Amino acid sequence: MFADEKFAVFDEIVSSVPDSYELTYSPLIRESFLFCLKEVNRKEVVAFKGSMTLSGVKPNSYPEKKVIKKVGYFFDEEFLKNIIKGFESKGLEVEKLELLPAKFKKVLSNKQKEEIDFFDSMLQECFGTSIRSSLEERFYLMNGMVADYYNLLKNSGVDALIFRVYYGLYYFPIILACKMLGITVIDVQHGINGFKHPCYSRFKKNEVGSPLLPDVFWTWSDMATEMLIKDSHIAAGASIVEGGNPIFSTHLHGKGKKVLYTHQPQSKGIPIPIEEIKRVAEIKKREVVIRPHPLHVNEAKEVFDLLKKEGVKAKIEDPNKITINDSLSQSSVHITYSSTCALDALNFGIPSVYCHDYIGDVEKEFATGLLFKLDEINKKNMFPSPSKRVDYSFGNAEKIGVGIKLLLNQKEEVLSGHDVNAGRWGYVLKNKKIDMTDIVEINNETVDYIRGLSFLDIKERCSEITFANLDDVEKVSACLDKTGIVIIPEFITKEVFSDIEKVINDLNERMQCFFSSGKNLEESEKMLIQKDVAKLSGYDQLSSYGKAVAQVRLGKVGQDRGMIDIFNVDLAYPSLKKLRKIYEDSNLLRVVSIGDTFASCKNLNFYLNEGVTETRGFHADSYRPQLKAFIYLTDCISLEDGPYTYVQESHKDSKYRRFNIDVSSVLPNRTEAPFVEKEKITPVMAKKGALVISDQSGFHRGFPQNKGHRRAVAVMNIR
Numbered sequence: 001m002f003a004d005e006k007f008a009v010f011d012e013i014v015s016s017v018p019d020s021y022e023l024t025y026s027p028l029i030r031e032s033f034l035f036c037l038k039e040v041n042r043k044e045v046v047a048f049k050g051s052m053t054l055s056g057v058k059p060n061s062y063p064e065k066k067v068i069k070k071v072g073y074f075f076d077e078e079f080l081k082n083i084i085k086g087f088e089s090k091g092l093e094v095e096k097l098e099l100l101p102a103k104f105k106k107v108l109s110n111k112q113k114e115e116i117d118f119f120d121s122m123l124q125e126c127f128g129t130s131i132r133s134s135l136e137e138r139f140y141l142m143n144g145m146v147a148d149y150y151n152l153l154k155n156s157g158v159d160a161l162i163f164r165v166y167y168g169l170y171y172f173p174i175i176l177a178c179k180m181l182g183i184t185v186i187d188v189q190h191g192i193n194g195f196k197h198p199c200y201s202r203f204k205k206n207e208v209g210s211p212l213l214p215d216v217f218w219t220w221s222d223m224a225t226e227m228l229i230k231d232s233h234i235a236a237g238a239s240i241v242e243g244g245n246p247i248f249s250t251h252l253h254g255k256g257k258k259v260l261y262t263h264q265p266q267s268k269g270i271p272i273p274i275e276e277i278k279r280v281a282e283i284k285k286r287e288v289v290i291r292p293h294p295l296h297v298n299e300a301k302e303v304f305d306l307l308k309k310e311g312v313k314a315k316i317e318d319p320n321k322i323t324i325n326d327s328l329s330q331s332s333v334h335i336t337y338s339s340t341c342a343l344d345a346l347n348f349g350i351p352s353v354y355c356h357d358y359i360g361d362v363e364k365e366f367a368t369g370l371l372f373k374l375d376e377i378n379k380k381n382m383f384p385s386p387s388k389r390v391d392y393s394f395g396n397a398e399k400i401g402v403g404i405k406l407l408l409n410q411k412e413e414v415l416s417g418h419d420v421n422a423g424r425w426g427y428v429l430k431n432k433k434i435d436m437t438d439i440v441e442i443n444n445e446t447v448d449y450i451r452g453l454s455f456l457d458i459k460e461r462c463s464e465i466t467f468a469n470l471d472d473v474e475k476v477s478a479c480l481d482k483t484g485i486v487i488i489p490e491f492i493t494k495e496v497f498s499d500i501e502k503v504i505n506d507l508n509e510r511m512q513c514f515f516s517s518g519k520n521l522e523e524s525e526k527m528l529i530q531k532d533v534a535k536l537s538g539y540d541q542l543s544s545y546g547k548a549v550a551q552v553r554l555g556k557v558g559q560d561r562g563m564i565d566i567f568n569v570d571l572a573y574p575s576l577k578k579l580r581k582i583y584e585d586s587n588l589l590r591v592v593s594i595g596d597t598f599a600s601c602k603n604l605n606f607y608l609n610e611g612v613t614e615t616r617g618f619h620a621d622s623y624r625p626q627l628k629a630f631i632y633l634t635d636c637i638s639l640e641d642g643p644y645t646y647v648q649e650s651h652k653d654s655k656y657r658r659f660n661i662d663v664s665s666v667l668p669n670r671t672e673a674p675f676v677e678k679e680k681i682t683p684v685m686a687k688k689g690a691l692v693i694s695d696q697s698g699f700h701r702g703f704p705q706n707k708g709h710r711r712a713v714a715v716m717n718i719r
C-alpha cells in the first residue's frame with residue numbers, strides 16, 4: 001500500500017469520531033498506520049458506534065512553555081547545523097543530548113487501551129486487518145521510556161527541543177516528557193509532505209490537543225505550509241514557522257537539456273511510466289537519464305533494458321554521486337510515476353510528467369503549470385519556465401533568521417527589519433494570538449489612512465504602473481513582474497460598451513427578479529443563480545459548471561457580503577464573445593508569458609458590486625502567482641466607487657508576507673494580510689474601459705463602497 005492509501009484508511013476512521021471525544025494518542029496511531037498497515041480488504045464503511053467514553057488530556061493541563069534560552073537536540077547535527085548556528089547567533093545555548101536505551105513497560109492506561117481498541121476494532125470490522133500487537137508494542141515502549149526522558153530533559157535545563165521526523169518512535173516519549181516540563185517541541189520539515197502524509201495531514205479538531213504533537217512545525221516554504229494546514233486543524237494546536245530548508249542549496253537553473261527519469265522501486269509495486277518516457281523522449285529527441293532510487297540502484301539495469309526494447313536510448317545516473325538538485329538543475333524535463341522529485345523540480349521551473357494522483361493533487365491545489373499527465377504533454381510545454389519557478393524546498397540564512405525570530409516570538413523584530421511601523425500591534429501581537437476582530441480593526445486603520453491620501457497622491461501611485469497600451473510588451477511585463485500590477489486606462493473603446501452595457505442591465509434586472517422571488521436558487525437553460533452555496537461551492541465547481549453561474553455572496557459581514565460574482569458570463573451572453581476576443585487578441589498573453597509560452601485565457605467572469613460597504617480586508621488569493629485581467633465596466637474615479645486596491649510589490653516573498661502568514665496562521669483563512677507597506681497601497685482609480693493586470697498573490701482588496709455606488713468589473717482568469 002502507498003502511504004497515502006494508508007492515510008485514507010486512518011482518515012476514514014478518525015473522521016467518524018465526533019469532536020466531543022478527545023484523541024490523546026492519535027499521532028502514535030498515525031505512525032502505526034504508516035508503518036504497520038500492509039494490506040486491507042474492505043468489508044464495510046466505517047460508522048462510529050459510540051465506542052469511546054473517556055475524555056482525553058486537555059492541553060492546558062500541562063505547564064506553560066518556558067522562555068527559550070537553551071535549545072536541545074538529540075542527533076542529526078548535519079541536518080540541523082544551520083538552525084543551531086542561528087540559535088547560537090541569537091545568544092542561545094545549544095546542547096546535544098543522548099538517546100537512552102530502549103525500555104518497555106507492558107502496562108497501558110485506560111485511555112490508551114480505549115484508543116487502541118477503537119482503532120483496531122474498526123480496522124478489523126471494516127478493513128479486515130489488525131495492527132493491535134504493533135500498536136501495543138509502541139505504547140509499551142513509550143510508557144517504558146517517558147520517566148527516564150523526563151529526568152534527562154529536566155536535568156539538561158533545555159527550554160526547547162529541535163529535531164526532524166517527530167513520529168520517529170523514540171521521539172514520542174520525549175515529546176510527552178517535554179509537555180510535562182513546559183519544553184517547546186519543534187519539528188523541522190524533513191521532506192516533501194504532500195496532502196496525504198499520514199503524519200502531517202488533515203488533523204482533526206479532537207487530535208490537535210494531543211501531548212504527542214510538536215508545538216511548532218518548521219516548514220520549508222509557504223507551499224509546504226499550505227500542504228500542512230489544508231483541511232486541517234493543526235494551526236489551532238501548534239504554531240507554524242516558515243524558516244526554510246536548513247540544508248542550503250545554491251543551485252540556480254542551469255539551462256540543462258537532460259531528460260531525467262526518477263525511478264521508484266518496482267519492488268514496492270510502483271510501475272515504470274513507460275508511455276510517458278517514450279512520449280517525452282520522442283518530443284525531446286534525446287537520450288533519457290535513468291536515476292534509480294538510492295536504495296534500489298540495482299533496478300536501473302532492468303529499466304535500461306526495457307527502454308532499449310522500446311527503442312528509447314538511455315543511460316544510468318548514480319544517485320550517490322550526484323544530488324537530486326544538481327541533477328534537476330541540469331535537466332529540461334523530468335518524468336516520474338509519483339516521486340516528490342516532481343516538487344523539487346518546481347524549484348528550477350522544470351516541467352514534470354507524472355502518473356499518480358498524489359502529484360495531481362498538488363497541481364489541482366497550486367496550479368503550478370509545471371506538472372503534466374500523459375495526455376497534457378505537447379511540444380510547447382516540455383521546456384523549463386523560469387517564470388513559473390516555485391521556491392519549494394530551498395533555504396538560506398536569512399529565512400532561518402526570520403524563522404528563529406518568529407519562534408522566539410520576536411515578531412516586532414521581524415517587522416522592524418523592514419522599516420515598518422506596526423505601531424501598537426507589534427506590542428499587542430507579542431502577547432496574544434490575533435483574531436478576526438483584530439484583523440478587521442487593523443484593516444480599518446489602513447482604510448482610514450487611504451481615505452486620508454490626497455487625490456494627487458493616489459494619482460501619482462497609479463501613474464507609476466500605468467501604460468498607454470500593451471505595445472511595449474517587455475516594459476509592461478517588467479513592471480508587472482516588479483510591482484505585481486499594471487493599468488492600461490483606455491483598453492476598450494466606447495463602441496464595445498453598448499453590448500456590455502446591455503448585458504449588465506439585463507443581469508441587474510435578472511438579479512432584481514431573483515432577489516424579489518426570495519428564492520435561494522434559480523436555474524434556467526443558460527444560467528444558474530444561487531445565494532451563497534445553495535447548489536455549487538468552491539471555485540472549481542463554480543467555474544466548470546457548463547453554464548454561467550451567478551453567486552450572491554452571503555458569508556459574514558466584512559467578507560464581501562452582497563457582492564455578486566458571475567462565472568463564465570459569456571456562456572449566458574454570446575455577445576460577450578467580442579470582449580473575450582479583445583482580451584485574446586491583445587498583447588495580454590504575451591505580457592504575462594515572458595519566459596514561457598503557455599499562458600491562455602480561461603474563465604470570463606463579471607463582478608457586480610452595489611453599495612458593498614464592508615469588503616474583505618487586504619488578503620492574497622493564494623501564495624502562488626495567479627494572474628487576472630480586470631476591465632472596469634463602470635467608472636471608478638473616487639474611493640466611494642470602491643476601486644480595486646493593490647499593494648505594489650507584495651506578490652513576492654518578503655518579511656511582510658512571512659509575517660502575515662504567521663499572524664494569520666491561527667485564523668480561519670491563512671491568506672489574510674493586515675500588515676502592508678502603506679506607501680505602496682494603490683487604489684486603482686480609472687474610468688470604464690481600463691484594463692488592470694494583477695497578480696492575485698499580492699495583497700489586495702476591494703475598497704469599501706459608499707451606499708448607492710455601483711461597480712461592475714470583467715475578470716479574465718489567466719493560466
Ligand SMILES: [Fe+2]
Binds near residue numbers: 696700
Ligand atoms: Fe481576492
